[in-house]
Amino acid sequence: MANERVHFRFIVCTECQHQICWVNPRLPSFCPECGRHIYPAVRSSVLISDMNATLKYDEHANVPASS
Numbered sequence: 001m002a003n004e005r006v007h008f009r010f011i012v013c014t015e016c017q018h019q020i021c022w023v024n025p026r027l028p029s030f031c032p033e034c035g036r037h038i039y040p041a042v043r044s045s046v047l048i049s050d051m052n053a054t055l056k057y058d059e060h061a062n063v064p065a066s067s
Helices: 039-045
Strands: 002-012 019-022 046-057
Touching: 002 039, 039 046
Parallel strands: none
Antiparallel strands: 002 019, 002 046
8 A cells, every 4th residue: 555645625616516526736627527617716616625635545456467
């Protein structure tokens, strides 16, 4: 298992109210649900922002088995 510090944001789309858990450093330009351009309004729709969130993942997951 590996841990990585990420900037977590919980965003609600201003157009369709879709709830988005976002860990990409760049804010989204388009809503993944409705496809509308949301970048201008996305900063005001961030409900939770945690710059020290931890993402825990298995670094060996989805690695093809060697034959």
